[in-house]
Every structure is written in C-alpha cells, then in structure tokens.
Amino acid sequence: MIWVDTIVQGVLLGGLYALFAAGLSLVFGIMRLVNLAHGDFIVMAAYLILVLVTLLGIDPFLAALISAPILFGIGWLLQMHVLNRTLGPDILPPLLVTFGLSIVIQNALLEGFSADSQRLSVGQLETASLALGPVNVGVMPLLTFVSAVMVIIGLNKIFYSTSLGRAFRATSDDAVTASLMGIRPNNIFATATGIAMVVVTIAALYLGTRANFDPTVGPARLIYAFEAVIIGGLGSLWGTLAGGIIIGVAQTLGAAINPEWQILAGHVAFVIVLLLRPRGLFPRAVD
Amino acid sequence: MALLQTDNLTAHYGDFQALFGVDIRLEEGETVAIIGANGAGKTTLMRSISGVLTNRADAITFENDRIGSAHAADIVKKGIAMVPEGRKLFPSLSVEENLLIGAHGRKVTGIWTLETVYEMFPVLKERRLNPGTALSGGQQQMVAIGRALMSNPRVLLCDEISLGLAPVIIRDIYAALPKIKASGTSIVVVEQDIGQALKVADRVYCMMEGRITLEGAPSDLSRDAIHNAYFGAAA
Ligand SMILES: Nc1ncnc2c1ncn2[C@@H]1O[C@H](COP(=O)(O)OP(=O)(O)O)[C@@H](O)[C@H]1O
Ligand SMILES: [Mg+2]
Numbered sequence: 001m002i003w004v005d006t007i008v009q010g011v012l013l014g015g016l017y018a019l020f021a022a023g024l025s026l027v028f029g030i031m032r033l034v035n036l037a038h039g040d041f042i043v044m045a046a047y048l049i050l051v052l053v054t055l056l057g058i059d060p061f062l063a064a065l066i067s068a069p070i071l072f073g074i075g076w077l078l079q080m081h082v083l084n085r086t087l088g089p090d091i092l093p094p095l096l097v098t099f100g101l102s103i104v105i106q107n108a109l110l111e112g113f114s115a116d117s118q119r120l121s122v123g124q125l126e127t128a129s130l131a132l133g134p135v136n137v138g139v140m141p142l143l144t145f146v147s148a149v150m151v152i153i154g155l156n157k158i159f160y161s162t163s164l165g166r167a168f169r170a171t172s173d174d175a176v177t178a179s180l181m182g183i184r185p186n187n188i189f190a191t192a193t194g195i196a197m198v199v200v201t202i203a204a205l206y207l208g209t210r211a212n213f214d215p216t217v218g219p220a221r222l223i224y225a226f227e228a229v230i231i232g233g234l235g236s237l238w239g240t241l242a243g244g245i246i247i248g249v250a251q252t253l254g255a256a257i258n259p260e261w262q263i264l265a266g267h268v269a270f271v272i273v274l275l276l277r278p279r280g281l282f283p284r285a286v287d
Numbered sequence: 288m289a290l291l292q293t294d295n296l297t298a299h300y301g302d303f304q305a306l307f308g309v310d311i312r313l314e315e316g317e318t319v320a321i322i323g324a325n326g327a328g329k330t331t332l333m334r335s336i337s338g339v340l341t342n343r344a345d346a347i348t349f350e351n352d353r354i355g356s357a358h359a360a361d362i363v364k365k366g367i368a369m370v371p372e373g374r375k376l377f378p379s380l381s382v383e384e385n386l387l388i389g390a391h392g393r394k395v396t397g398i399w400t401l402e403t404v405y406e407m408f409p410v411l412k413e414r415r416l417n418p419g420t421a422l423s424g425g426q427q428q429m430v431a432i433g434r435a436l437m438s439n440p441r442v443l444l445c446d447e448i449s450l451g452l453a454p455v456i457i458r459d460i461y462a463a464l465p466k467i468k469a470s471g472t473s474i475v476v477v478e479q480d481i482g483q484a485l486k487v488a489d490r491v492y493c494m495m496e497g498r499i500t501l502e503g504a505p506s507d508l509s510r511d512a513i514h515n516a517y518f519g520a521a522a
Binding site: 163166167169170172173174176177178179180181182183184 | 337338339358359360363364368369371375377378379380384387388389390391392393434438
C-alpha cells in the first residue's frame with residue numbers, strides 16, 4: 001500500500017515537472033531553441049506573483065492571472081528583439097544569449113529581493129487533502145497535476161486545431177516557405193514564446209506555493225524541465241508530461257528507499273530512459 | 288504599365304552574382320514562360336519576385352507598387368503567389384492543412400476555395416487527411432499549386448512544376464493552367480522542358496547565366512534562336 005501511495009505522490013510531483021517543462025518543450029518544438037533561462041523565468045514570474053500578492057493583497061491565483069499577460073508580453077518582446085536574432089544554422093548563439101540572460105535574471109532578482117527564501121501562501125489549501133480511493137492526496141499537488149494536464153491539452157489544441165498552430169507547425173517545418181504563405185516567422189516565434197511564458201506563469205504559481213524559492217533555484221528547475229522534455233521526445237507535449245511523471249515517480253521511489261536518493265533517482269531514471277530510447281519515448285516522426 | 292515587371296534586377300548569393308540586370312514583364316491575363324538550362328538563374332528570379340531574396344524597392348513593380356524590398360509575407364498578400372521549386376509541402380501538415388495555409392491569417396475572396404481546388408484535383412479530396420508528403424510526386428505538385436491558389440493571387444509563379452514527373456502526370460498538371468488562367472490569374476511558368484513551355488505560353492523568355500538572352504512569342508522563335516539562347520551560341 002505504501003508503494004501505491006509513493007507512486008501516486010510521484011505522479012502528482014511529475015505534474016509540477018511537466019509544468020516546468022511544457023513551455024520549454026513548446027519553444028523547442030517550434031524553433032529548435034533551448035532557452036537556458038527558462039528556470040529563471042519561472043522564478044522571476046514567482047517573484048512577480050509575490051509582488052502582486054504583497055502590494056494588492058490578493059490571492060496568488062488571481063495574481064498569477066494578472067501576471068500571465070505581462071509575462072506573455074515580456075516573452076513576445078524578448079523573442080522579437082533578442083532571441084530571433086540568435087536563430088540560425090549555428091546552435092551556439094541562442095545558448096550563449098539565454099545563458100547570459102539566466103545570469104542577468106538571477107542577479108537582478110538578488111538585487112531586488114535579496115537571497116532570502118520566499119513562499120506564496122494559499123492558506124488552508126496548503127494542508128488540505130482528500131481521499132482518492134486508498135490514498136490521501138494533497139489538494140495542491142492534485143491541482144498542480146490537473147493544471148499540467150490542462151496545459152498540455154490546451155497547448156495541443158492550439159498546436160493541432162487552430163490556424164495559429166498550423167502556422168507554428170509550418171514555420172517549424174520550413175520558415176522560408178511559410179513566409180511565402182503570408183506568415184512572418186518572427187511574429188510566429190514571438191507568439192510561441194509569449195505562450196510559453198504564460199505556461200511559465202502557471203509553473204511559477206505552483207513552484208511558489210509548494211516550496212520555498214529564492215533567486216538561485218531557477219537552474220535546478222531547468223534541469224528537471226530539460227530531462228522531462230528529453231525523456232518524452234523532443235517536440236512531443238504528451239511526451240513531456242510522461243517525462244515529468246517518470247522523473248517524479250523515480251524521485252519519490254528513490255526517496256522512499258533512502259531520503260538522500262530523491263534527486264539522484266530522478267537523474268538515474270533520465271539516464272536509463274536515454275540509454276534505452278535515445279530519441280525519447282515519443283519522438284516526432286518528422287525531424 | 289505591365290501588371291508585374293522587373294527593372295535591372297540583380298541577385299547575389301554571397302560573392303556570387305546570380306542575376307545580371309534582368310528585365311521581364313508580365314501583362315494582365317498573360318502566361319509567360321521562362322526557360323533556361325539548370326543554373327541559369329530561373330529559380331533565383333522567382334525567389335526575387337516572391338520576396339525570399341530582397342532587392343532595391345524599385346527593382347520589381349507590381350500594379351504600380353514598388354515591391355522589390357518587401358517581405359515575402361507581404362508580397363503574397365499583395366497578390367503574387369508562388370509554387371516553389373521542389374513543391375516544398377509542409378511535412379507536419381495534412382493535405383488539407385497545406386491547402387488552408389495558403390490563405391493563412393487573412394480573409395481572401397475569390398473563386399479559389401477548398402471546394403474549387405478539390406474540384407480541380409479530386410484525388411486531393413480523397414487524401415485530404417494524409418500528411419502532404421505521403422502523396423505521390425504528382426499529387427504533391429497538385430497540393431503545391433492548390434496551396435498557392437488558395438490566396439486567390441493575381442499572379443501565380445510556378446517553378447518547374449513538371450520536374451521529376453512522368454509525362455502523363457505532367458499532362459494532368461498542365462491541364463490545370465488554362466483553368467487558372469480563366470479565373471483571371473496571370474501566370475509565370477519556369478521550365479526546363481522547352482516543348483511544354485512553348486505550348487502554354489503567350490510569351491517566352493530564355494535565360495542563360497543570369498541574363499535574359501531571348502524574348503518573344505513561341506510562334507516567332509526559331510529552333511536555332513532558342514537553341515542559341517539556351518545553350519549559348521558556341522554550343
Ligand atoms: N543558395 C544558393 N547559394 C549559392 N549559390 C546559389 C544558391 N542558389 C542558387 N545558386 C547559384 O545561382 C545560380 C542560379 O541558380 P538557380 O536560380 O537555382 O538556377 P535555375 O533555377 O535556373 O536552375 C546557379 O549557379 C546556382 O549554383
Ligand atoms: Mg530552378
């Protein structure tokens with residue numbers, strides 16, 4: 001029974017990792033760009049939510065709702081004016097630029113908010129739990145997981161059943177031919193990054209409500225996100241959810257055996273999947 | 288004033304100059320063929336007109352609008368659509384999505400819709416849910432033509448639509464051109480197949496090494512003149 005409980009907790013934790021990863025996966029799938037500052041953007045969004053909560057005295061969920069369009073705008077401008085210029089046949093410039101951004105964001109947050117750890121409070125929800133059959137699950141972990149599934153469903157819907165998604169896929173296939181269709185690839189990429197930043201805001205909400213955060217925790221979130229994306233198969237959103245769940249379950253199982261093994265077990269699972277399926281669990285057919 | 292014309296158009300790939308002062312024009316309702324050997328610069332000319340390669344603003348004029356430096360996305364919105372060399376279907380899109388994206392992000396009015404494209408190429412309707420790239424070469428070419436038509440263009444640029452296809456298939460594809468012309472679209476066809484080009488064109492340009500070497504109505508051009516313009520006088 002303890003194992004069922006451990007696995008359920010792991011699956012729910014996987015939802016959090018999937019949220020960390022979904023934006024990264026979307027952007028990578030469309031423009032082959034790995035944003036090394038992704039984790040730092042999640043932390044930055046968490047601070048924005050915190051500021052709104054503190055200044056306006058509102059609840060973190062509402063603050064996240066207000067933050068989402070702001071983050072969309074930041075993502076759009078960042079892609080349009082900075083990242084688009086780094087895209088090209090050479091994969092190094094985007095890595096260097098986003099690595100630099102990661103450092104800038106961390107230092108700016110340190111400057112503005114100090115190194116103290118912070119937390120977003122959601123009151124009684126934090127400790128609330130409900131019985132799912134034989135296991136008790138926390139309401140917040142459950143909400144995180146449900147949000148992750150909804151984000152993945154939503155992104156898939158955009159990707160496969162809207163004309164914007166059609167333009168995402170076409171531009172990803174062949175940006176020059178897409179421009180012959182009346183598409184401006186730079187706008188498409190900016191919109192994609194904007195959407196990824198909305199997902200970042202949702203990830204930030206759960207990052208901040210479920211654990212303490214400080215300006216330096218971004219890179220570790222990036223690693224989990226990155227592993228989830230790779231395990232799932234580059235460009236597959238459902239794969240990213242599966243990847244998050246695998247890391248989450250591995251971590252809780254590892255921790256159940258020996259609390260010190262939690263983090264290590266996640267990384268070991270990542271390596272095992274890569275050894276067995278070098279292209280991930282659900283690689284894209286065309287690449 | 289012609290519907291579309293180039294004035295002293297040049298093009299470069301890095302240090303390599305691919306076009307040297309090309310002047311062509313396309314009148315309303317006309318079908319013009321551009322012939323020339325491999326490497327003559329035909330595709331470069333099409334890429335320049337469609338905005339993939341940019342130029343001086345006044346190098347290309349369309350309906351009194353200087354479009355030489357416009358973005359490709361704006362040029363198709365102004366009414367010049369391209370069937371690119373090698374078809375260039377989007378592998379991640381189904382046949383129907385490939386067609387729909389031809390009119391991306393705008394309300395276009397005109398006779399070309401999914402229905403009329405399917406009417407012209409019925410086989411595409413049967414295969415509308417397949418990935419575009421799962422089709423035979425001829426069917427893919429139909430998708431590429433239909434995709435360009437979905438924008439209801441004033442000018443259709445067709446770059447080697449017969450390339451790599453069997454003669455019967457080429458006949459089917461070329462049978463679409465009179466229908467497209469009848470819909471009020473002016474056409475530029477780029478061909479290495481001289482016979483095919485002479486059959487459909489009102490006027491022909493021959494290119495060699497980045498220059499126009501001959502121009503005229505098919506009936507006015509002798510075999511020798513074409514041969515010289517195509518291969519060079521020494522050949
Ligand atoms: N992307 C490119 N980079 C460098 N040179 C190119 C490129 N595309 C075409 N060329 C050169 O430009 C010349 C014209 O090519 P192209 O326009 O494709 O000719 P055509 O379509 O008539 O076969 C050729 O010499 C070709 O090698
Ligand atoms: Mg060519």
